[in-house]
Amino acid sequence: MTLQERPLGDPGSSPYRILREGDLRDYLARLPEVAARLGGAPNAWSITEVGDGNLNLVFIVKGSRGGIAVKQALPYVRLVGESWPLPLSRAHYEHLALTHQARLAPGLVPTVVHHDEALALTAMELLEPHIIMRKGLIAGTIYPRFVEDITTFIARTLFFTSDLAVSAAEKKEGIAAFAGNHALCKITEDLIFTDPYRQAEQNRWTSPWLDHIAASFREDFDAHVAISRLKLRFMASPESLIHGDLHTGSIMVTETETRVIDPEFAFYGPMGFDIGAVLANLIMAYFASAGHERVAGERQGVESWLLETVERVWSETARKFLDLWRSEARGDGYPKALFAGAAGETRLQVERRHYMERLFADTVGFGAAKIIRRILGLAHNIDFEWIEDGRLRALCEARSLRLARTMLVDTASFATIRDVTKRARELRDWQPDFSAT
The missing domain is CATH 3.90.1200.10 (Aminoglycoside phosphotransferase (APH), C-terminal lobe)
Known part of the structure; x- marks a missing residue:
């Protein structure tokens, strides 16, 4: 059974879990490069879920020094719900595409700060005031x-x-x-x-x-x-x-x-x-x-x-x-x-x-x-x-x-x-x- 095929709600079946604000704060705090980019104490970081698309969770995280955007794939189509399952592997392909695009068209895609294959999560530079x-x-x-x-x-x-x-x-x-x-x-x-x-x-x-x-x-x-x-x-x-x-x-x-x-x-x-x-x-x-x-x-x-x-x-x-x-x-x-x-x-x-x-x-x-x-x-x-x-x-x-x-x-x-x-x-x-x- 693949990661994407494992049933929802079984925390022991894979390292994947849907991150909420508290989980995301703890996760990012364990990443030295990301924590340094944000600056300040993790409990002072502001985290706001801003995803208005059809598929994913998107968070804006800001610290005293800077900010990042964090995108996590859900195991279903967000617009519809769990009745429409969707592979988490799409996060892998998105990261791969961003890597290729950054090489071919430098400066025209966001810089990737961190990618976690198991969590289907990618942290990128925060585009502001875009x-x-x-x-x-x-x-x-x-x-x-x-x-x-x-x-x-x-x-x-x-x-x-x-x-x-x-x-x-x-x-x-x-x-x-x-x-x-x-x-x-x-x-x-x-x-x-x-x-x-x-x-x-x-x-x-x-x-x-x-x-x-x-x-x-x-x-x-x-x-x-x-x-x-x-x-x-x-x-x-x-x-x-x-x-x-x-x-x-x-x-x-x-x-x-x-x-x-x-x-x-x-x-x-x-x-x-x-x-x-x-x-x-x-x-x-x-x-x-x-x-x-x-x-x-x-x-x-x-x-x-x-x-x-x-x-x-x-x-x-x-x-x-x-x-x-x-x-x-x-x-x-x-x-x-x-x-x-x-x-x-x-x-x-x-x-x-x-x-x-x-x-x-x-x-x-x-x-x-x-x-x-x-x-x-x-x-x-x-x-x-x-x-x-x-x-x-x-x-x-x-x-x-x-x-x-x-x-x-x-x-x-x-x-x-x-x-x-x-x-x-x-x-x-x-x-x-x-x-x-």
Whole structure:
């Protein structure tokens, strides 16, 4: 019986236990490096549980000298409870991903201070005054540094774990190292690629206004084909080490710094999944903006910045990725010996363009899938959820779904990222028919 399979409530079965405030204080006090980082007497440390995600416990611990963030995996999905068990091994994969990301994109992930495999616990630097980006966007904050940082993170983590940068053997070792994270992949496969398109007990949406739209997705076989193709790409295309849950709730920011957090869904998958997730969440922030206005039109500047950011995240990621391909291509993909001389380089340039066109199509499709799941599935975004007026919330969500459905089933109609933002602008004031509700 594995650690994850042992029954809850049996303290003798394994060293794992869920830490509460007193337990955590005693545990950290026995770690000299952590205690020194915090400073002062352990009984004077402040410990606050701040986890507002779907899966884990998160504590902020502060002493006289400094602070740390402590994350502990629970043996079940926190959002649902013990009826949905989940392996503690996800903490191992998160720590492994943070280690890789820190090497590939230095300064863009939190520094790990301590990791305990048995307790499924990781202590990291406390990011202050950073806030969760999603909350900042709801407040209407603009982040000038975000595009530069997130595109560096995406381009470098994807490129340097791909066949373009590493040998086939190294790539396969990487795939094997993360292959055991299949329980988290299963969550994605169900909640993103399957459940929103069928009757699923845990689905929810803004009812009654979206009832007919939710029903239409369950009956839309064009959408079912498109999402199934994307699901197959997700399951069968280990292109790079991906974050796996790269949304604005997994990014902490100030106006001058960006940190990517929470890579527990990491595995080797399709590159477009990460890029599409970022774009999808920016698009949802754009459509949700109308629901956070106090005066009509007051958020035009923020909304313009959001769509400009959508465009720049794609264009800068593509530019940086291609620059790396030209300067750092040492992998077994596209061997240099096959593209020698000026003629070979010219032909390779054409192939790079085709490669990026395929990646963009993946990005558009995966972005659509992320939007749909956040409105019709289990886990929702506070971008919409914090809009108190249910009808207004549904209006913002319906606009997002209309764009997402087109992105999903007619991906080819979006030849460039500006086609996406143009369509978003056109839908900004679209009025769905809620008369039947």
